[in-house]
Amino acid sequence: MSTIVPVLLSLLLLLSPAVSQETQDGPYSLTFHSIGVSTLAEGLPGFQATGFLNDQPFFHYDIESGKAVPLGPWRQVEGMEDWEEVSKRQKARGDFFLKNLKDIMDYKKDRGNHTMQEKFGCKLRNNTYCGAFWTVAYDGQDYIKFNTEIPAWIPLQKAALNTKVKWETEGSVQRAKASLKEECPQMLRRYLQYSRIYLDRQDPPSVSITSHVGPRNKRTLRCLAYNFYPQPISLYWTRASNVVENELWGDVALSENGTYQSWVSVKIPSRDTGPYFCHVQHSSLAQPLTVPWNERQEVSVEDAAES
Template structure:
């Protein structure tokens, strides 16, 4: 079995200091997703780091180019980050992360297989206060280890993670630095980013809404209300009948891939029901709720 490299402290030392700034109410989030592959292929590099602000892609780093690059509107914001310095930082994290992946594979005596190691960590600000934080890893899609800042301690969620926990907690500074990063340094970084780019996170774009129907022989008619190209994320969709009764509520809210969100809600209508039905839409960008009717089968 290989030796598990104590990845935690080098990562923590590379994360950088906090820079306090005032923010508005929020919520605002900063999160990072690291992905390492044991068998990279075209389009899927051995290591990728993605940073997100409020679920919006902020910057990307990949092992092929080894360069951190801002994404979307953030590429137009001057002084938000030193991208050369960030690239060097991500190179060091890449090396540590992939060594950890190989060490886990050694534990399971499988250096030839195809495996994936992922880490996700971040924090949230509400009313300028740190509200939530997380730091966890997964191996081959299964929970591996996570940090509980209330204990504080690393919690092993996989047999191989017991060795990782012992390595990372061999020195008390590992645990204290992890706690400090989640409670102080990450919120500080988020405040600094908000100072430069909050306008992009505070924008309000109203949803476009479409109502469609589909019916199969011998089945209920299915009505679908789709809201798309809206920002920020929160939205309320529901179908109502002619008497105003609420029939359904909105389901998942998903990124559209273009910096906006989409959501939809469906309801089944019996063939004999020809009464009007309406899709009720509420979003922060709308001065008043929007009602889009479905008048019945044509």
């Protein structure tokens, strides 16, 4: 019996049969991230897994607590899962996972502490399967991946040839293909019945502007957008209707509350009073925001709305 296929199949068993319901638009994705370590370290569980709907984590499990717990708004969702049963099956899944890690260490003749990471999932658009993936990494380097079209396991390191032969000899190919192209989309359709309200939401950004004078008599203007969802956003500065070129950008970061934040800053001479404006474009806004910088008073998006 394959040791890696049950890792996915045991996860699929966490769910009751899919309930038929049209799922339109999207794309929507269901993804699972798992990591295991060969030697326990303080504060780091030997195995943990997180499930994501689109970019939103909806449950987490770690072998130390032995519990799978819903995250974010899914804490309030009734009937989506029996989390005690999920916890039991995730423990079994962790055992399979760590055995696979030990096998890889044997192939590579490694000792000491090593890690294995796994990501797999699928996508739907207009209720139709439109892609899936399954990748395994060892110590942060891609090790092996599954190609659903061939289908076959594709080794990405020399030692992974041993893994490919073992898994394919044990008959994992067709089961893995069915898991990704059939069972995973069914899981996603079922989850979307409980989750579209969170995944389709439009949370408008709050905006604040700060400034400070640094070395060489330069002032930094920083425009921060926060508490927005979904992720795509456009931020830029203008001075007297001209786009300012020398901008510094912050990455779009996911906050603990499931929303995003990002920022853009510009350096100007400290005596330059502008006028400077921060422009914010987001799908939740009927029209872009234009937020002025006032050197006498920092502003928020509420100030801009009133002006």
